[in-house]
Amino acid sequence: QLRFINLHKQKDGVLTAQVVSSSISQLGLFGTGLQRSYHSLSLPSITLCSHSAIFDISILCNYVYLQKLELPHNKIKDLSCVSHMPYLVILDASHNEISNFFEFQPPKNLKEVNFSHNRMTKMKDLSAYLSLNTLNLDHNNFREISGLEQCCKLTHLSLAHNKISRISGLDSLPVTHLCLRGNQLEMIEGLENLKSLQVLDLSLNRISSLSGLQNLHLLGSIDLEKNLISEIQECKHIHNLLLLRDLNLLRNPVQVIVSSVNKYDPPLDVVAARDHMTHLVYQLMQPQVLYDSTLPSPDSPYPMLVLTGPQGCGKRELAHRLCQEFSEYFAHGTCHTTRAAYFGEENGLDYHFVSEEDFQNMIPMGKFIQTLQYGGHSYGLTRDAIEEVAREGLACCVHMELEGVFSLKNSYFEPRYILLIPIQVEKYTDHLKKRGLYSQAQIDAAVSRIELYANTNKQRPGFFDNIIPCDDREEAYQMLRQAVKGYLLLEEQEEGEDNIRASPDNTSTGADVFVCSDHH
Ligand SMILES: Nc1ncnc2c1ncn2[C@@H]1O[C@H](COP(=O)(O)OP(=O)(O)OP(=O)(O)O)[C@@H](O)[C@H]1O
Known part of the structure; x- marks a missing residue:
C-alpha cells in the first residue's frame, strides 16, 4: 500500500493531473471491494516546501474517491471541486484565501473541517453536514455563529480570533470543546444548553462576569485569560462546577487589584497567612520534638486563652490579674519584644526584652x-513561651493585637479569644494620654483600631469567643473572670460537692478542665 507521496505544485499555481498522480497516497479499496483508489492527498505546508503556492485546484474534480484532502498554506479561493468528492471525511483548507463558507455539495461523511486562516465572513446553514464533528474556523472574519443547529455530531468547535460579539446559535449541540478565544464577547451567554461542554476557551475577550457558566456541570477547564473580570466574587457562578480543574483568570483586572491590595494594603488574613507560613516553615526546618503542649493526648488541643484589643485597653493588666487569681489553671505566656521596657516592667514577666x-x-x-x-x-x-507554661500543666494566657489573633487562628492551637473593646472612646483616649507613654500619633493609631476590632466582630460572627467592654477596668475584670469560670465549668463545681479544686482524687490539670468545656 502506497502512503504519502508528496504533491508538487507547478510554478504558475495550477495543479495538474501529473502532479497529483505523483502526490496522492493511501491506496485503498472502495465500492464492492474489488476496486482500488488513492484516498489521501496531502500538500506539505509552505514551511516544508519551497514551491510556490497553488490557487487553482479544479483538477481535483476528477478525484472522486478522496477521503482526506489537505491543502494548507496555499492561495486557494475556490473549493468547489469538493462537490465531486462524496467520500471525503477530512478536509484541511487552512491558510488559504477562501471567502465562501462550505461552497460545495456536502460529502455525506465529512467529519473534520479546518478552514482556519481564511477570509470567511458569514456562516451558512450546515444542516446537510450531519457527520461533522470537528470544525475549525479560527482566524476568519465571522461576526456571528449560525447555521450549526442541525450539526448533531459536532463536538469540537473553534472560532478563535474572529469578530464575534455575542454567543448564539449553539443551542443544545453536543459540543465538548468550544474555543472563542480572541473575539469581542462581553458576556457569557447562549451556553446554558451545552450540557456536554468540558473545555471552554473564552480568553482574550471583554467578559466581565462569569455568570452564564453555572449550569455547565461537566466543565473541567475554563480559560478566561485577559478579560475584564474585576470582581473575585464572580467565582460564585462556578462554585457548583464540581469537575472544574483548570480556571485561568490571568491578566484580568482582578489580578491587578488583588495583587496591588495585597502588596500595598494587605488584608489581615493575608498578613496572617504570610506570618504563619514563615514561622511554620522555619519551625519545620528544626529538629522535631514532642512538645509538652501536645501532651497528654495528641487529639485534644492545648488550652490557651488570648486577650485581644487595642493597645492600652488593659488586656495585659487583666491577663496578669487573671493568671494570679486562677494560678492553678493559667500562667502568663511571655512574648518577646524589641521595644524598650517601660518604667516598672520586668524582663521575663511582662516581656522578654530583646534587641x-x-x-x-x-x-x-x-x-x-x-x-x-x-x-x-x-x-x-x-x-518556648507556651511550652514553659504547658510544662507546668497549665493553660497559657497571652495578650496580643488583632493581627496576632489572625495568625494564631492559622496554627493548630485552638485558643479561646476574648475581645476587650473600649466603648467610650473619649475615656479610652484620656486613659492613653494619662499613661504618658504614647505620642499623639500613637494614640490616634490605637483609637482608630477600635473600629477594626468592632468590624471584625461584626463581619465574622464567632471570631471572638467573648466580647467585654473595657471602659471600666474592674467591671471588665469581673466579666472576664465570669467568662473564664464558665470555660472552666467552675460555677457548677463550686456549688456541687465534688469541687474540682477540693477533691483529693482529682488528677486533672487546669489545662484538662479548660479543654473539657463545650468550645472544644
Ligand atoms: N506577640 C504579639 N503579637 C501581637 N500583638 C502583640 C504581641 N505581643 C504584644 N502585642 C500587642 O502589641 C501592642 C503593643 O504592645 P505594648 O506592650 O507596647 O503596648 P502597651 O502600650 O503596653 O499596651 P497594652 O497595655 O495593650 O499592652 C499591645 O496591644 C500588645 O498586646
Whole structure:
C-alpha cells in the first residue's frame, strides 16, 4: 500500500493531473471491494516546501474517491471541486484565501473541517453536514455563529480570533470543546444548553462576569485569560462546577487589584497567612520534638486563652490579674519584644526584652509561633513561651493585637479569644494620654483600631469567643473572670460537692478542665 507521496505544485499555481498522480497516497479499496483508489492527498505546508503556492485546484474534480484532502498554506479561493468528492471525511483548507463558507455539495461523511486562516465572513446553514464533528474556523472574519443547529455530531468547535460579539446559535449541540478565544464577547451567554461542554476557551475577550457558566456541570477547564473580570466574587457562578480543574483568570483586572491590595494594603488574613507560613516553615526546618503542649493526648488541643484589643485597653493588666487569681489553671505566656521596657516592667514577666537583631535572628531559628510589627517595634510569641507554661500543666494566657489573633487562628492551637473593646472612646483616649507613654500619633493609631476590632466582630460572627467592654477596668475584670469560670465549668463545681479544686482524687490539670468545656 502506497502512503504519502508528496504533491508538487507547478510554478504558475495550477495543479495538474501529473502532479497529483505523483502526490496522492493511501491506496485503498472502495465500492464492492474489488476496486482500488488513492484516498489521501496531502500538500506539505509552505514551511516544508519551497514551491510556490497553488490557487487553482479544479483538477481535483476528477478525484472522486478522496477521503482526506489537505491543502494548507496555499492561495486557494475556490473549493468547489469538493462537490465531486462524496467520500471525503477530512478536509484541511487552512491558510488559504477562501471567502465562501462550505461552497460545495456536502460529502455525506465529512467529519473534520479546518478552514482556519481564511477570509470567511458569514456562516451558512450546515444542516446537510450531519457527520461533522470537528470544525475549525479560527482566524476568519465571522461576526456571528449560525447555521450549526442541525450539526448533531459536532463536538469540537473553534472560532478563535474572529469578530464575534455575542454567543448564539449553539443551542443544545453536543459540543465538548468550544474555543472563542480572541473575539469581542462581553458576556457569557447562549451556553446554558451545552450540557456536554468540558473545555471552554473564552480568553482574550471583554467578559466581565462569569455568570452564564453555572449550569455547565461537566466543565473541567475554563480559560478566561485577559478579560475584564474585576470582581473575585464572580467565582460564585462556578462554585457548583464540581469537575472544574483548570480556571485561568490571568491578566484580568482582578489580578491587578488583588495583587496591588495585597502588596500595598494587605488584608489581615493575608498578613496572617504570610506570618504563619514563615514561622511554620522555619519551625519545620528544626529538629522535631514532642512538645509538652501536645501532651497528654495528641487529639485534644492545648488550652490557651488570648486577650485581644487595642493597645492600652488593659488586656495585659487583666491577663496578669487573671493568671494570679486562677494560678492553678493559667500562667502568663511571655512574648518577646524589641521595644524598650517601660518604667516598672520586668524582663521575663511582662516581656522578654530583646534587641531587633536578636529578634530577627530568632525567626529563622523557628522560635516564633507568630510575630507582629506594631508601632515600629517587633513583637512575637515563641513556642518556648507556651511550652514553659504547658510544662507546668497549665493553660497559657497571652495578650496580643488583632493581627496576632489572625495568625494564631492559622496554627493548630485552638485558643479561646476574648475581645476587650473600649466603648467610650473619649475615656479610652484620656486613659492613653494619662499613661504618658504614647505620642499623639500613637494614640490616634490605637483609637482608630477600635473600629477594626468592632468590624471584625461584626463581619465574622464567632471570631471572638467573648466580647467585654473595657471602659471600666474592674467591671471588665469581673466579666472576664465570669467568662473564664464558665470555660472552666467552675460555677457548677463550686456549688456541687465534688469541687474540682477540693477533691483529693482529682488528677486533672487546669489545662484538662479548660479543654473539657463545650468550645472544644
Ligand atoms: N506577640 C504579639 N503579637 C501581637 N500583638 C502583640 C504581641 N505581643 C504584644 N502585642 C500587642 O502589641 C501592642 C503593643 O504592645 P505594648 O506592650 O507596647 O503596648 P502597651 O502600650 O503596653 O499596651 P497594652 O497595655 O495593650 O499592652 C499591645 O496591644 C500588645 O498586646
